[in-house]
Each structure stands twice: as structure tokens, then as C-alpha cells.
Amino acid sequence: MNRKAIALRCVKAVFIGLVLLLLYAPILLLAVYSFIDTDIIGTTGAFTFDHYKDLFTDSQVMTMIGNTLGLAFASAALSTLLGTLGAIGMFYSKKRVKTAIGAVSRIPIINAEIVTALSLAILFVTFGLPKSYFTLLMGHMVISTPFVVLSVMPKLKQMDNSLYEAALDLGASPAQALFKVILPQIIPGVISGFMLAITLSLDDYIVTVYTRPAGFDTISTYVFNATIRGNAHTAETLSSFWALTTIIFLIILIVVISANLAGRKKKEAVK
């Protein structure tokens, strides 16, 4: 390899490294300060676990974390069920029906979140539905179900269709054939749809604000109100968010790494 090529490779590596550094700088800053005994970033202090202690002993914060997780799992489970059945139904429908449902299903994906949120809020008022856990759940399902459909669809297209017919010929009921033949073939799409639904729900702020019942906080709404509106009930709450950010970042890192390792093992097993 000549000199010029080596220099070019270095430039590329430095560029990628620099962008990654900028991307991770804010998170790493909080991760470091989550272990330092101070409430102001930039000042020094001793090593401490106090921010983590504050996080786990603040009952309001723990409630909102519980709310966030509960809502994410409930809405992801329902979205996955609705979206998987929807995708199967669409796949076997006439082309016109399939195209029509597919187009409407794309609306929440491409739409600005604020437009979806406003339309839902006005819908609930128009039909006299007071905001409740139900309206919040529906709001989250509107944003995540289309993504489940989107991740199940390609698996249906790859599926070997004759197996279903064979199962029926061999005497399976349609329900048995669905569970024992179709579902196992599309399960990777269903799982990735579920994961996507969870992350969309965990991440959401805008739709939550427009559909939640009074007094119900998720991580997004709680952190927003505490930092912007100054609604944090103690000064420790703000610095306990550093610990929360660090914990979430570590969990994601572990999930990403283990998913990668699992994927590699699978590939090796196939070989």
C-alpha cells in the first residue's frame, strides 16, 4: 500500500472517530459526573454513589420509571399482536385492499408527531372520551403498530407459502396451521417489531403529553418538566438524572453487545 492510501485511511478513521466522539461526549460527561459528589457539572468532588442513591430513593422518580416501563411493555405487546395479525391479514388480501391499508398505515410513520398527537387529542375530546390510561395506550399504539407491520411484512414475503397448504392438506385446522407453520417462519420479524415498539414508546414525549391522564408521568414528561419548568421537587432530582442516563446507556450497551454476540454464535452454528 502506498503512502497516499495510508494517509487517506487515517483521515477516514479520524473523521469517523471524531463524529463518534461528538455523539458520545454528552453521555460520557453525565456518566462521569454521575459518580462525582456535586450537583453542578464542571465543579469537582469526591467519588460517590449518592446520585444513584437519590435516584432509587426518590419515590416520584421511581413511579415515573415504573409508568414508563409498564406503558412500553403494554403498548408494545398490544401493538405486536395487532400489527402481526394485521400484516398477515394484509398479506393474504387482494392487492387493492393491501395497498390501501398499507398507505394508511404509513401515515403515522411519516407524519410529524405533533400532528398525530393533536389529531388524537381532538378525536378524544370530540368523542367525549376523557384522557385516561386507555387514550395514552391508544396513542402509543398508533405510533408503534405501523412499525410492527413494517417489520413483519418482509418475513411474510420470504415465507414458503406451500407449507401452509401442506399443513391444511395433512389435516391441521387453519388456527393450528397459523400457529405452527406461519408464526415460526415470521417470528424474527415479530420480535424485531416488538423491540421497535418498545423503543418507540420509551422514547416518546409529544404523543404522551397530548393523550396522558392528569398526574401520569413518564421519563420523558417528568424530565422535561423538571428541567425546563423547574418542577423538580429537590435539587438532587436533577443530578439523579445523570445516574438515570448512565444506567439506561449501560443497559442499551449490554443489549446491543449481547445481541451481537448471539447473532455471531448463530452464524457460526449455521456454518
Place this chain on the structure above:
Amino acid sequence: MRLRFSRKMLGIPYAVFLVFFVIIPMLIILFYAFTDKEMHLSFGNFIQFFSDPTKLSTIVYSLVIALITTAVSLLIAYPVAYILARSKMKKKFVILLLFVTPMWINFVLRINAIRELLGWIGLLGEANYFNTILGMVYDFLPFMILPLYTTMLKIDESFYEASADLGANALTTFRRVTLPLSMPGIASGITMVFLPSMTNYVVSDMLGNSKVTIIGKFIYEYFGTNWHMGSMVALILLIVVFLSTWLTGGFKEDETVRGANL
């Protein structure tokens, strides 16, 4: 007649769900946008909105913020996607994953992290527009990288070789081969960054010291006071979305949205 089971029927609950929670809400928005407070048909909302100079200047500001955000994101994301897509490294997928990982941290916590960083270096409250754009670029960068990477990965290596064999230099190859073939990725990246940077007012509120107003914030403000005006702004955004999606062919199958199939 007994109803026979058919696999098509499994789609019925989803179709009903879409009618209730997507189609009807959109129709209600349409209805409110074209009526006045007495529920009479009216175009007054449009006229009133577009004849207000402060509103118009906010729209211009908001568009400029969105344009700069999109341009900066593209300038950063394009080389990243290009380097990764053409790299022969075995582990390049892991590096791509590193670019997407921050996206999975809660969005408000992530913006709060930038807020703390900006506070530390003394920019918070000092450079509101700069901070807002920085936050948006930070937040929406993966949406630009992913579609660019997937389109560039599909470009056949032989195109580059042919171009070089035919005597083109690196710049010509880029201009005549790479750029035209990566256009679909550029288009979908732009739509995925431009729209949120016009509407996601959480970023501008948290980083712009509540001094930066973008179009999405109008809807929030009108929601408390005037649904007709709010719906009108929503309708305009809806039309912008449909036009841009239609123009960039986004209604076709697209499996890269938000890393759906990573």
C-alpha cells in the same frame, strides 16, 4: 351461512384500528381547519395566519433552522455513510451500530445531556439558535446516516472500477457515479431530518432557552386556545409531509425507517 375462517380476516382489527385512530382524526383536523368558531365553513384561519407578520417571520426562522439542520446533518452523515459502506472491514456493522446506539437512550434524557454539556461550556442561554441546531443535528443524525448507508451499500463495486478504468479521477467518479446512485438515500434522509427539525419543539424548548419558536410549537400554543388555527397549521404540515413523501417515492416499500430492520 357459517362464516368461514380466512387469513384475510386477521387484518380486520388493524383496519378498524386505523379507521378510528388515523383516518377519523385526520378528517376531524380537516374539518376544524376549514371552519370558524361557529362551525361555519371558512377560509379565515388561513388568511388570519398568513397575514400575521410575527407568524410569518417565525415560519421563516423555523424553515431556516430546518434547512441548516438538514444541510449540516447531510454534510456529516454523507462521508460517514460513504466511508462505512465502502470499507472492507469485517466489523463495519458494529461501527454503524455505534452511530445508532445513542438513539435508543430516551430522547428527552439525551437532549438533557446536551443541555448539561452546553451549560458546562457556557453556551446555554447564550447562543439559542446555535444550541437548537446543534441539538437537532445530534438527535436526527442517525436518521440521515441509515438511509444513506443502505443505498450506498447497494452500489456495485464494479461501477467504481469501471469509472476508474475509463479514466475518471476521484472527483469525476464521485460526481458521475456515487452522487447520482446515492440520490434515493439523500432524498429519504432529507425528508426524515427536515420534517422533525420543523416540528420537534422539545429540542428548541430545552436548548433554545424557550426563545426559539418553530412551526411545531404553534400547534402546541393553539391547542390551548384555538383548535381551528391549530388544525390549520397541522393540515399544512400534513400536506408538506405528503408532498415530500410522494416526491421522494417514500410511499413505496422502505424498510430502513428508524432502523426498523437493523
